[in-house]
Amino acid sequence: MFHRGQLSRRTMLRNALAAGAVFAAPNIVRGAVCDVTPKQVEGPFYMNDYDRKAPMVNNNDLTQIPGAERAADGEVIYLGGQVTDIECKPVKGATVEIWQSCVTGRYAHLRDPNPAPIDPYFRYSGEFLTDEEGRYSFKTIRPGPYPIPGGMMRTPHIHFRVVALNPVLTTQMYFAGEPLNDKDILLGHVAKAEQKRLVVEPSTRPGSYGEENYYAFDLTIGSFGFSLQRDG
Numbered sequence: 253m254f255h256r257g258q259l260s261r262r263t264m265l266r267n268a269l270a271a272g273a274v275f276a277a278p279n280i281v282r283g284a285v286c287d288v289t290p291k292q293v294e295g296p297f298y299m300n301d302y303d304r305k306a307p308m309v310n311n312n313d314l315t316q317i318p319g320a321e322r323a324a325d326g327e328v329i330y331l332g333g334q335v336t337d338i339e340c341k342p343v344k345g346a347t348v349e350i351w352q353s354c355v356t357g358r359y360a361h362l363r364d365p366n367p368a369p370i371d372p373y374f375r376y377s378g379e380f381l382t383d384e385e386g387r388y389s390f391k392t393i394r395p396g397p398y399p400i401p402g403g404m405m406r407t408p409h410i411h412f413r414v415v416a417l418n419p420v421l422t423t424q425m426y427f428a429g430e431p432l433n434d435k436d437i438l439l440g441h442v443a444k445a446e447q448k449r450l451v452v453e454p455s456t457r458p459g460s461y462g463e464e465n466y467y468a469f470d471l472t473i474g475s476f477g478f479s480l481q482r483d484g
């Protein structure tokens with residue numbers, strides 16, 4: 253288990269190479285055809301108390317804490333997608349991290365002042381190594397909205413961070429149709445034309461039996477050694 257600041261660049265390089273990570277060479281920038289996913293702030297609730305106590309690698313089921321007598325509260329949803337570089341090539345061996353609130357809108361984090369109850373059966377974050385095709389998947393619950401200073405509410409969202417040598421992309425995924433989306437201060441910072449890349453419609457989970465509880469969220473990261481994300 254690691255959290256930000258504990259993983260040295262050398263360790264990340266070793267882990268990534270061991271996992272067979274593929275990175276774009278510097279000279280591919282001229283041929284870029286995929287735009288980097290709009291980035292968003294990490295926020296104050298990265299990781300949590302539960303996940304500091306247990307290994308996280310390939311923990312992609314947030315609905316069930318190992319050994320717990322029951323699953324988390326809330327509507328079960330599935331997330332999945334592909335991580336690509338700016339040439340649209342799959343990035344295998346990248347770590348996709350997610351963290352989110354439980355169904356009440358509470359994070360399991362010491363800094364969360366929200367008085368809403370914690371769900372002790374929910375695992376508030378997870379991580380997954382992308383496969384040969386750069387794909388990842390998670391099973392989780394649809395998070396609740398939560399208050400922030402100033403009397404505002406954050407619309408339901410899931411934080412994403414993709415780590416491939418460097419922490420190259422941090423962003424947030426949103427749910428189409430949420431009434432709070434139009435008022436959300438952070439989503440509002442993204443240009444209108446780009447917001448559709450972060451706001452996801454539900455779709456049918458691949459290989460499932462018709463449930464409309466799947467959210468496909470592809471992520472395009474910058475190339476190793478470059479900061480190609482556009483601010484603003």
Ligand SMILES: [Fe+2]
Nearest residue numbers: 295406409411
């Ligand atoms: Fe958040």
